[in-house]
Amino acid sequence: xxxxxxxxxxxxxxxxxxxxxxxxxxxxxxxxxxxxxxxxxxxxxxxxxxxxxxxxxxxxxxxxxxxxxxxxxxxxxxxxxxxxxxxxxxxxxxxxxxxxxxxxxxxxxxxxxxxxxxxxxxxxxxxxxxxxxxxxxxxxxxxxxxxxxxxxxxxxxxxxxxxxxxxxxxxxxxxxxxxxxxxxxxxxxxxxxxxxxxxxxxxxxxxxxxxxxxxxxxxxxxxxxxxxxxxx
Numbered sequence: 001x002x003x004x005x006x007x008x009x010x011x012x013x014x015x016x017x018x019x020x021x022x023x024x025x026x027x028x029x030x031x032x033x034x035x036x037x038x039x040x041x042x043x044x045x046x047x048x049x050x051x052x053x054x055x056x057x058x059x060x061x062x063x064x065x066x067x068x069x070x071x072x073x074x075x076x077x078x079x080x081x082x083x084x085x086x087x088x089x090x091x092x093x094x095x096x097x098x099x100x101x102x103x104x105x106x107x108x109x110x111x112x113x114x115x116x117x118x119x120x121x122x123x124x125x126x127x128x129x130x131x132x133x134x135x136x137x138x139x140x141x142x143x144x145x146x147x148x149x150x151x152x153x154x155x156x157x158x159x160x161x162x163x164x165x166x167x168x169x170x171x172x173x174x175x176x177x178x179x180x181x182x183x184x185x186x187x188x189x190x191x192x193x194x195x196x197x198x199x200x201x202x203x204x205x206x207x208x209x210x211x212x213x214x215x216x217x218x219x220x221x222x223x224x225x226x227x228x229x230x231x232x
Contacts, residue, residue: 004039004076008036008078008079010077011097012079015079015099016079030084031064032080033064034086037056037063037064038057038060038068038072039074040056041057041070042071042072042074045070053070054070065083065085065086068086069088071090071091072088072089072117073092074094075096075097080100080101080102081101082128086100087105087106088117091114091115091116092106092117092119095122096122098120098122098123099126100125101128103128104129106118107131108134109133110134116134118132119135121156122141124138126144127144127148128147129146129147130146130150136150136152139153139156141157142155142157144165145161
């Protein structure tokens with residue numbers, strides 16, 4: 001457990017350029033405090049000290065604003081940046097080198113006592129305010145855009161944005177671990193849909209102009225064609 005705690009500190013220095021020294025990281029990072037208290041609670045949980053584990057988890061939520069169920073399974077070098085409002089459910093499973101931002105929810109979709117929370121692979125980045133619901137699988141190296149709602153499994157190396165989440169980019173294989181998320185470079189599904197509509201309208205306008213020009217060469221106006229149709 002202590003080895004994992006040491007690696008958690010290393011993850012902060014690796015992921016956050018604002019981290020300046022060891023004392024600052026140890027005393028001023030609630031995301032780090034939350035993961036340390038989780039590791040203690042999980043240690044007790046698997047040894048069936050259920051009530052004590054839940055109490056430590058509750059104290060962690062009060063101190064950090066981050067709620068991690070002690071039954072969740074979290075890998076090495078996990079980093080929560082800022083962290084306020086993060087919720088990680090009981091049957092969630094998170095791999096190594098995962099980065100999540102504030103407001104992320106790994107939630108369940110059923111009241112049955114079974115696997116009901118997401119499984120997140122290695123090197124995954126989840127943007128601020130994203131919600132992942134149900135026993136879906138997020139592939140290694142996937143990126144979940146800010147504010148997205150994911151209810152279906154995500155393939156390896158894919159980028160997902162929107163509500164509901166849609167795969168906008170996909171890599172056939174994970175060549176390099178992704179450890180940051182350039183929010184400004186993510187595709188925008190709304191803007192993409194608007195661009196398609198604008199393009200389509202432009203094409204229709206061009207076809208209308210061609211038709212009007214053809215009728216003009218034949219000495220027919222659009223009004224005359226409608227009158228001919230009415231007489232028939």
